[in-house]
Amino acid sequence: MTTKKPLLVVQNVKTYYPIKTGFMNLKTDYVKAVDGVSFDIFEGETVGLVGESGCGKSTLGRTIIGLEPITDGHIYFDGQQMDYRTDRVSLSKQIQIVFQDPYSSLNPRQTIGDVLAEPLRVHRIVAARDIPQEVERLLQLVGLPTTAKSRYPHEFSGGQRQRVGIARALALRPRLLICDEPVSALDVSIQAQIMNLFKQLQQELGLTYLFIAHGLGAVKYISDRIAVMYAGKIVEMGTTEDIFLRPQHAYTKTLLRAYPNPDPTKRSIIQRTQKGALE
């Protein structure tokens, strides 16, 4: 259930990357990766953010978490305007990010237990003597055996590694999780399991999600609302039902046509849903 209190408010946010161009690289141009984006996310809600490669989805996510400097605009979290220079510590506890490939961000020489213990220790989430118990709790939360703590990242499959990535993000007990294509690198059969885990964690922990993906199919079942991004701007945002049944923008309609339906029985369901009720 969502309450009508926005947890995150993004107001006219711009993130530009300076690039040197022209003769002798003397001219500075800008890649307008995020170019005037406004939207909000209510507590307990899942907002899907979709759009083609390079449209600025990751930059927007990284800007919200403070990994990219904001060029213009304002971001409010739980009613407070974010100042990323001073709020980094408190912010990093409240907003966490899950990346597409957790392997590249896991130190191969650290055991899973150490990976999870580190943020607990640095941010003093629990007393030092309670860390081993908290590590086990996190592993159980994401469906991994507690014996995983003494093993290394390479000993795990892609799906299991993503579970570790999720456990690490949850270690700081965040309220908002930015999920940047967290299942797109996984085997199709594993994708559904991880998506179910996200849903289950949301119910158990009351999490709020910004869920990034290329296509509409990937966010359909998890999103309450969907924002469609194109060339640095959100061109349309609406409930999942509205986006699927009553798309307004031409680009949203293009994305809907690209909605993959290899199964002919499902295809007919989609055709029906576009005419009538959402499945």
Ligand SMILES: Nc1ncnc2c1ncn2[C@@H]1O[C@H](COP(=O)(O)OP(=O)(O)OP(=O)(O)O)[C@@H](O)[C@H]1O
């Ligand atoms: N550090 C950077 N310096 C310069 N330009 C960048 C930087 N990071 C991203 N960009 C540019 O900003 C634009 C948006 O990139 P971004 O990674 O946010 O897109 P995306 O929607 O996440 O794409 P994908 O779906 O492929 O992950 C692209 O044109 C990209 O080349």
Ligand SMILES: [Mg+2]
């Ligand atoms: Mg991206």
